[in-house]
Amino acid sequence: MAGLLEISHLCKSFDTIKVIDDFSLEVTEGTLCCLVGPNGAGKTTTMDLITGRIKPTSGKITFAGEDITGADEHAIARAGIGRKFQVPAVLRDLTVRENLSVAYSRQTNPFWNLCRFKVPGLEQKIDEIATLADLTHRLGEKAGILSHGETQWLEISMVLMQEPRLMLMDEPIAGMTEGEIEKTARIFKDLRKSTTLIVVEHDMGFVREIADVVTVMHMGTLLAQGSLQEIEADPRVRSVYLGEQEAA
Numbered sequence: 001m002a003g004l005l006e007i008s009h010l011c012k013s014f015d016t017i018k019v020i021d022d023f024s025l026e027v028t029e030g031t032l033c034c035l036v037g038p039n040g041a042g043k044t045t046t047m048d049l050i051t052g053r054i055k056p057t058s059g060k061i062t063f064a065g066e067d068i069t070g071a072d073e074h075a076i077a078r079a080g081i082g083r084k085f086q087v088p089a090v091l092r093d094l095t096v097r098e099n100l101s102v103a104y105s106r107q108t109n110p111f112w113n114l115c116r117f118k119v120p121g122l123e124q125k126i127d128e129i130a131t132l133a134d135l136t137h138r139l140g141e142k143a144g145i146l147s148h149g150e151t152q153w154l155e156i157s158m159v160l161m162q163e164p165r166l167m168l169m170d171e172p173i174a175g176m177t178e179g180e181i182e183k184t185a186r187i188f189k190d191l192r193k194s195t196t197l198i199v200v201e202h203d204m205g206f207v208r209e210i211a212d213v214v215t216v217m218h219m220g221t222l223l224a225q226g227s228l229q230e231i232e233a234d235p236r237v238r239s240v241y242l243g244e245q246e247a248a
């Protein structure tokens with residue numbers, strides 16, 4: 001079966017420095033892939049290349065059978081790739097429900113969107129996603145009063161409102177408490193029943209909880225891929241990645 005996302009021989013140079021070097025990856029629909037690797041390995045750059053934030057120097061990216069290499073960021077989002085950044089971008093003066101309503105429309109002007117609240121099925125969709133993210137009791141509250149964890153879950157929910165077929169997340173548990181991390185793991189386990197995910201993560205305990213497949217990057221290349229057990233047993237990974245963590 002072809003992957004939902006197929007990255008072939010991707011390269012990206014900044015000036016003369018090659019930061020992504022012949023990187024290939026296939027992500028199967030319905031899986032949660034954790035992208036790990038030491039600092040500077042090229043994880044964020046890869047996410048930026050997938051979402052069209054930056055253009056590759058060479059190589060090819062195919063999503064759902066469509067060549068999206070070098071496509072515009074909005075076109076890639078419309079094709080079904082959503083991204084949650086590390087720093088939340090919720091609208092703090094709007095309620096959680098209003099934030100989700102705004103996110104539903106792909107229009108760029110949030111105030112215009114607010115005038116279009118009566119979209120058929122919207123309330124049901126908000127309720128479903130709020131349930132998944134355990135935010136039902138917060139729907140009427142202003143986003144600005146949410147805890148750090150709740151803000152992250154709201155932003156995940158906002159990406160989900162856009163119905164992505166593939167969702168990319170940059171270090172989703174950064175700054176979370178132990179309890180929030182546990183809850184996020186539960187949310188992700190539910191989420192992967194309906195969405196394909198790529199999660200960039202440093203916390204191997206969290207990776208252990210959520211990953212179907214772990215992809216290890218090192219110096220812009222694919223170092224290893226497999227289950228966490230396979231990755232942990234791989235001597236190359238131990239030396240460049242886990243070894244580095246143990247030494248920290």
Ligand SMILES: Nc1ncnc2c1ncn2[C@@H]1O[C@H](COP(=O)(O)OP(=O)(O)OP(=O)(O)O)[C@@H](O)[C@H]1O
Pocket residue numbers: 014019037038039040041042043044045046
């Ligand atoms: N715009 C840029 N110009 C020049 N070099 C860049 C640029 N963006 C990233 N790099 C370099 O590319 C390499 C990969 O960076 P990237 O942020 O993708 O790594 P990462 O694996 O996400 O690291 P971290 O885990 O620390 O976030 C680094 O050496 C970085 O300095």
